[in-house]
Amino acid sequence: MLRRLLPDSRQPARMVVFGFGLAVLVGTALLLLPVASTSGTPTNWVTALFTATSAVCVTGLIVVDTAAHWSTFGELVVLGLIQIGGLGIMTLASLLGLLVTRRLGLRMQRTAQTETKSLDLGDVRSVIAGVIMVSLTVETLTAAALTARFAIGYGQPLGHAGYFGVFHAVSAFNNAGFALYPNSLMRYATDPWVCVPVLVAIVIGGLGFPVLFGIGRRLRQRQRRLSLHARITLFTYGALVLLGTVTVTAFEWSNPETLGRFGIGGKLLAGVFHGITPRTAGFNTVEVGEMHPATLLVTDILMFIGGGSAGTAGGIKVTTFALLAFVIAAEVRGVPSVHVMGRKLPNGVQRQALTVVLLGVGMVIAATLTLLLLSPFGLDAVLFESISAFGTVGLSTGITADLPHAAQLVLVVLMFTGRLGPITLASALALRERGRRYELPEERPIVG
Amino acid sequence: MLRRLLPDSRQPARMVVFGFGLAVLVGTALLLLPVASTSGTPTNWVTALFTATSAVCVTGLIVVDTAAHWSTFGELVVLGLIQIGGLGIMTLASLLGLLVTRRLGLRMQRTAQTETKSLDLGDVRSVIAGVIMVSLTVETLTAAALTARFAIGYGQPLGHAGYFGVFHAVSAFNNAGFALYPNSLMRYATDPWVCVPVLVAIVIGGLGFPVLFGIGRRLRQRQRRLSLHARITLFTYGALVLLGTVTVTAFEWSNPETLGRFGIGGKLLAGVFHGITPRTAGFNTVEVGEMHPATLLVTDILMFIGGGSAGTAGGIKVTTFALLAFVIAAEVRGVPSVHVMGRKLPNGVQRQALTVVLLGVGMVIAATLTLLLLSPFGLDAVLFESISAFGTVGLSTGITADLPHAAQLVLVVLMFTGRLGPITLASALALRERGRRYELPEERPIVG
Numbered sequence: 006m007l008r009r010l011l012p013d014s015r016q017p018a019r020m021v022v023f024g025f026g027l028a029v030l031v032g033t034a035l036l037l038l039p040v041a042s043t044s045g046t047p048t049n050w051v052t053a054l055f056t057a058t059s060a061v062c063v064t065g066l067i068v069v070d071t072a073a074h075w076s077t078f079g080e081l082v083v084l085g086l087i088q089i090g091g092l093g094i095m096t097l098a099s100l101l102g103l104l105v106t107r108r109l110g111l112r113m114q115r116t117a118q119t120e121t122k123s124l125d126l127g128d129v130r131s132v133i134a135g136v137i138m139v140s141l142t143v144e145t146l147t148a149a150a151l152t153a154r155f156a157i158g159y160g161q162p163l164g165h166a167g168y169f170g171v172f173h174a175v176s177a178f179n180n181a182g183f184a185l186y187p188n189s190l191m192r193y194a195t196d197p198w199v200c201v202p203v204l205v206a207i208v209i210g211g212l213g214f215p216v217l218f219g220i221g222r223r224l225r226q227r228q229r230r231l232s233l234h235a236r237i238t239l240f241t242y243g244a245l246v247l248l249g250t251v252t253v254t255a256f257e258w259s260n261p262e263t264l265g266r267f268g269i270g271g272k273l274l275a276g277v278f279h280g281i282t283p284r285t286a287g288f289n290t291v292e293v294g295e296m297h298p299a300t301l302l303v304t305d306i307l308m309f310i311g312g313g314s315a316g317t318a319g320g321i322k323v324t325t326f327a328l329l330a331f332v333i334a335a336e337v338r339g340v341p342s343v344h345v346m347g348r349k350l351p352n353g354v355q356r357q358a359l360t361v362v363l364l365g366v367g368m369v370i371a372a373t374l375t376l377l378l379l380s381p382f383g384l385d386a387v388l389f390e391s392i393s394a395f396g397t398v399g400l401s402t403g404i405t406a407d408l409p410h411a412a413q414l415v416l417v418v419l420m421f422t423g424r425l426g427p428i429t430l431a432s433a434l435a436l437r438e439r440g441r442r443y444e445l446p447e448e449r450p451i452v453g
Numbered sequence: 454m455l456r457r458l459l460p461d462s463r464q465p466a467r468m469v470v471f472g473f474g475l476a477v478l479v480g481t482a483l484l485l486l487p488v489a490s491t492s493g494t495p496t497n498w499v500t501a502l503f504t505a506t507s508a509v510c511v512t513g514l515i516v517v518d519t520a521a522h523w524s525t526f527g528e529l530v531v532l533g534l535i536q537i538g539g540l541g542i543m544t545l546a547s548l549l550g551l552l553v554t555r556r557l558g559l560r561m562q563r564t565a566q567t568e569t570k571s572l573d574l575g576d577v578r579s580v581i582a583g584v585i586m587v588s589l590t591v592e593t594l595t596a597a598a599l600t601a602r603f604a605i606g607y608g609q610p611l612g613h614a615g616y617f618g619v620f621h622a623v624s625a626f627n628n629a630g631f632a633l634y635p636n637s638l639m640r641y642a643t644d645p646w647v648c649v650p651v652l653v654a655i656v657i658g659g660l661g662f663p664v665l666f667g668i669g670r671r672l673r674q675r676q677r678r679l680s681l682h683a684r685i686t687l688f689t690y691g692a693l694v695l696l697g698t699v700t701v702t703a704f705e706w707s708n709p710e711t712l713g714r715f716g717i718g719g720k721l722l723a724g725v726f727h728g729i730t731p732r733t734a735g736f737n738t739v740e741v742g743e744m745h746p747a748t749l750l751v752t753d754i755l756m757f758i759g760g761g762s763a764g765t766a767g768g769i770k771v772t773t774f775a776l777l778a779f780v781i782a783a784e785v786r787g788v789p790s791v792h793v794m795g796r797k798l799p800n801g802v803q804r805q806a807l808t809v810v811l812l813g814v815g816m817v818i819a820a821t822l823t824l825l826l827l828s829p830f831g832l833d834a835v836l837f838e839s840i841s842a843f844g845t846v847g848l849s850t851g852i853t854a855d856l857p858h859a860a861q862l863v864l865v866v867l868m869f870t871g872r873l874g875p876i877t878l879a880s881a882l883a884l885r886e887r888g889r890r891y892e893l894p895e896e897r898p899i900v901g
C-alpha cells in the first residue's frame with residue numbers, strides 16, 4: 006500500500022481535502038480552549054474556525070488581532086497550523102504535479118516509461134525530504150536575520166527577538182501573512198533589514214517547490230536547462246512583481262496616508278513590498294484601506310493570479326495566467342498550435358487553464374455577491390476581501406472583523422476552496438485526460 | 454468587384470471599422486451645428502462626439518439630456534445614427550457570420566462547396582433586404598403600439614404621440630436606449646402597454662438576424678430544425694433573462710427607491726424589464742443609481758455577456774458565454790470533445806471564445822482603472838459604467854455627465870471598440886483558422 010500511495014486519479018484530491026479539513030478541525034478545537042486566549046476564556050467558535058482556516062490555508066485574514074487576542078499558546082497553535090498547511094500544500098501539490106508532469110526530478114525518467122499513473126515510495130520520500138529541507142533552511146536563515154535585526158536594531162531582549170523572528174520568518178516563507186503586530190509590518194515599512202529578508206522568504210516560498218528543485222539541480226550542474234514550468238514561473242512572477250511595484254508606487258506616490266509620508270527610499274521600499282505582497286504573501290507595510298481604488302483594483306488582479314504552483318502562494322497561479330496569455334497570443338496571430346519558449350503546449354492544458362480561471366472567477370463573483378448582500382460595504386472593499394480570501398492572500402481593507410458571522414463563514418469556505426480548489430481541480434482534470442497524441446515533443450507546465 | 458465584395462479575411466474587418474468611424478464623424482459634425490441644440494449655439498465637441506458615438510454604437514449613454522439639449526433636428530440626427538448603426542451592425546455582422554458559418558440560408562448550400570471564402574452579390578443583397586425588412590416591420594409595429602398608447606392612454610396630440618412612438622420604437626429595436634424623457638422610461642414603469650411593446654422590440658432586435666432568419670424559415674416549414682447557433686442563442690438568452698429577472702426582483706423587492714414603491718404587479722413588470730434591459734437594451738424604468746450593489750454586480754455580469762450575435766445587442770454575446778460554459782462542463786467531466794445539443798463543437802471555436810472573453814475582460818479592467826484614476830467615483834459606479842460602455846448597454850448609475858472630458862473620451866473609445874471589437878475580432882480569427890479536420894460532422898456557432 007505504501008508503494009502505491011496515490012493509486013488513482015480521484016484518490017489524491019480526496020486525500021488533500023480530507024487532510025486539510027482535519028487540520029482545520031483540530032486547529033479550531035485547540036483555539037477554542039480557554040488557554041489559547043489572553044483572557045483565559047473560550048473564544049467564539051466562528052472566530053476560532055476562521056483563524057484556524059486562515060492559518061492552515063496560509064491566508065492571513067484575521068477577525069481578531071493575533072497578538073492581543075491569542076495567548077502565546079494560541080499563537081503557537083497558529084504558527085503550527087501555518088507550518089503544517091505550508092508543508093502540506095508544498096508536499097501534496099508537488100506530488101500531484103509529479104503525477105501530472107512526471108518531470109519533477111531524476112525519478113521521473115523511470116516513471117515516465119510506465120503508463121500507470123502512480124508514484125512509488127522513493128518519489129514520495131524524496132519530495133517530502135526536499136520540501137522539509139528547503140522549508141527549514143529558508144525559515145532558519147530568515148529567522149536569524151530578523152532576530153538579529155530585532156535584537157540589535159531595536160534593542161529587544163534576545164528571547165523576544167527570537168520568538169518574533171521565528172514567527173514572522175515562518176509566516177513569510179509560508180506566504181501566510183500572520184503578524185504579531187496590530188498593523189502587520191507597517192512599523193518596519195522603511196527598514197530594509199526587516200523588509201528584505203521577509204521579501205526574500207516570500208519569493209522563495211511563493212515560487213513553488215518544483216521551481217526551487219529545478220534551480221537547485223541547475224546550480225549543481227545536473228541539468229542543462231530549467232523546465233518549461235520553471236521558466237514560465239520565473240518570467241511571469243518577475244513580470245507581475247515589476248508591474249505591481251510600478252503601479253503601486255506610481256498610484257500611491259503622493260498619497261499622504263500611504264507612500265506619501267516616506268522619503269524616496271522609503272517610497273521605493275514600500276512600493277516593492279506592495280508589488281510583491283499581492284503574490285499572496287499578505288503582509289503589508291502601508292494601510293491597504295487607505296489606498297486609491299485604482300491601486301486596489303490592480304492589487305485585486307495580482308492577488309487573483311497569485312504565485313507559483315506547488316508552493317506556499319495561492320491564486321490561480323502564474324503559469325495558469327501565462328498559459329492563457331500564450332493561447333490568446335497564438336489565437337490573435339492565427340497560429341494553430343501554441344509554442345512557448347521552444348516547446349509546444351499540449352491542447353488539453355489550454356482547456357484546463359481556462360477551466361481553472363473561469364471557475365475561480367465564478368467563485369469570486371458568487372462570494373462577492375453574497376458578501377454584498379450580507380454586509381453594508383461597497384464593491385471596492387468586498388471584492389478585495391473575496392479575492393484576498395480566494396487567493397489566500399490575507400490583505401484586507403480592514404472590514405474582515407466587522408463582517409457578520411455569516412459573511413465570515415463565506416470567507417472560511419472561500420479560503421478553503423481557494424486553497425485546495427485550483428490544485429486538486431487542475432490535477433484531477435489533468436490526470437483524467439484521455440487519448441493524448443504524442444506526435445511532437447511536448448512539455449506540460451503545472452496548472453493551478 | 455461587386456461579385457467579390459468581401460474578398461479576403463482582413464478586408465471585412467477594416468471595412469466595418471472604416472464605415473462606423475465615418476458615421477461617427479459625420480454624426481459629430483452634424484451635432485456640432487448650432488441648429489442641433491435647443492440653445493441654437495454650437496455644442497462642445499466632446500459632447501457631440503460622445504453622443505454621436507453612443508448613437509452609432511447603439512449604446513445610449515448620455516452626457517446631456519437628449520430632449521433638453523438637442524433640438525428636434527438634433528434628435529433626428531441621433532435617431533438617424535441609431536438606425537444606421539443598427540442596420541450596419543446587423544448587416545455586416547450577418548455577412549461576416551455567413552462567411553464564417555456558411556449556414557445563414559439557402560445560398561449556403563452553394564457557397565459551402567467552394568473553398569474560397571467570399572460572398573456573391575446574391576448573398577449580400579438577400580442579407581441586406583432581410584435586415585431592412587425585419588427592422589422596418591418590427592419598428593413600425595412597435596411605433597404603432599406606442600403611438601396608440603401615448604395618444605389614447607395619455608391624451609397626447611397625435612403628432613407628438615407619433616414622434617415619441619417612432620423615436621422610442623427605433624431606439625428599442627436597435628437596443629439603443631436613447632429616450633426623450635430625462636429619466637428614460639421611469640414614468641411608464643408600471644404601464645404594460647408601453648413596457649411590453651418596448652421589451653418585445655428589444656428581444657427581437659437583440660436575438661440577432663441569423664436567429665430571426667432561422668425562425669422565419671422554420672415557421673415557413675422550409676427547414677426541419679433550427680441551427681445550433683439559433684438554439685444556443687434562444688436557450689441562453691432565455692436563461693439569462695430569467696436569472697436577471699429573478700435576482701433583480703428579489704434584491705430590489707423592498708428597496709423604497711426602486712421596486713419598493715410599486716404594487717406586486719408593478720414590481721414584477723419592472724423586475725422583468727430590468728431582467729431584459731441588461732441584454733444591452735439600455736432603457737430603465739427604475740433608478741439604476743439607487744439599486745443595491747449586489748443588483749449592480751449581477752447587472753454588470755449580464756451586461757458583459759450581452760445579447761445575440763449579429764443583432765443590435767452588444768457584449769461578448771450569449772453564444773460566446775454558452776460555449777465557454779459547455780467547454781468547462783466537458784473539461785470537468787473529463788470528456789475530450791465538446792458535444793452540445795447533438796453536435797460536436799470544433800476545437801478552434803473554444804480558443805476563439807476564450808480570446809473574445811478575456812480580451813473583453815482586459816478592456817473593461819483597463820478602462821475601469823483609467824476611470825478610477827480620472828474621476829472621484831468608486832468601483833461600483835465606475836465598473837458599471839465601463840461594462841455598460843463596452844457592452845453598448847447605456848445603463849448608468851448617473852455619473853456619465855459628471856465625468857471629466859478625458860474620462861468621457863475613454864468611454865467613447867470603449868463604446869467603439871466594444872461595439873466592433875468582438876465581431877470583427879471573432880470573424881477575423883475564425884476566417885483565418887487553418888488546417889481544420891472534417892472527420893466528424895461539425896457545426897459552428899458564431900462567436901462574438
Ligand SMILES: [K+]
Pocket residue numbers: 063064065180181182285286287397398399
Ligand atoms: K497569505
Ligand SMILES: [K+]
Pocket residue numbers: 511512513628629630733734735845846847
Ligand atoms: K444600448
